[in-house]
Amino acid sequence: TKGVATRFKNSLNENAKMHASAAYAPDLFHNEVESWETELGGRFLPVVLRHGRESFYEKTNIGRLLKILAGKGVKTKQVSGLGKSSLSQLVSMAYILDFAAYYTAIERGIDPFEIQLIDRLKGVRAR
Numbered sequence: 001t002k003g004v005a006t007r008f009k010n011s012l013n014e015n016a017k018m019h020a021s022a023a024y025a026p027d028l029f030h031n032e033v034e035s036w037e038t039e040l041g042g043r044f045l046p047v048v049l050r051h052g053r054e055s056f057y058e059k060t061n062i063g064r065l066l067k068i069l070a071g072k073g074v075k076t077k078q079v080s081g082l083g084k085s086s087l088s089q090l091v092s093m094a095y096i097l098d099f100a101a102y103y104t105a106i107e108r109g110i111d112p113f114e115i116q117l118i119d120r121l122k123g124v125r126a127r
Contacts, residue, residue, distance in 0.1 A: 001049040004094045008047070011101035015112035018104070029061045036069060047097075050080040051089050 005022040012020035023032040046069060048062060069076055079096060081089030105112035119125075 001051055001090065001093070004090055004097065005049055007094055008049075008097040008101065011098055012104065014115065014118075015101045015110075016105040016108060017110050018108070025058060025061065029065065033065060033068070036072065036074065044074070046074065046076045048076060048078045049093060050078055051086065051093075052081075052084070053086055 002022075002024045005024065009020045009022040012018050048066065050062070054062070066076055066078075079093060081091070081093035081096075083089050083092060102112055
């Protein structure tokens with residue numbers, strides 16, 4: 001799910017014009033988890049990507065992480081892909097999350113197709 005998570009983060013950055021980050025095992029269960037120790041004021045929504053081939057280590061630590069976050073009052077979302085094969089689960093998850101990023105932009109009143117800052121960095125004139 002690492003590639004899907006990175007794609008979702010990038011889609012939120014570009015299309016919804018919002019900060020997002022992606023973290024993966026093993027750092028998710030070590031360095032990254034420590035960042036949740038401080039009060040976040042409900043500003044972040046962890047989205048946990050799940051798949052049918054999670055190892056025992058992943059399942060166990062994801063479960064523990066979700067419990068820790070719930071204990072701190074942090075709401076989370078879990079997204080699972082559809083289908084039996086790993087490929088179908090990953091592709092469907094990417095598809096679902098692309099739509100989520102697009103609709104997040106719409107909900108925020110942002111045109112997901114405008115890329116003004118990217119154009120400025122490239123030296124492209126305004127459209």
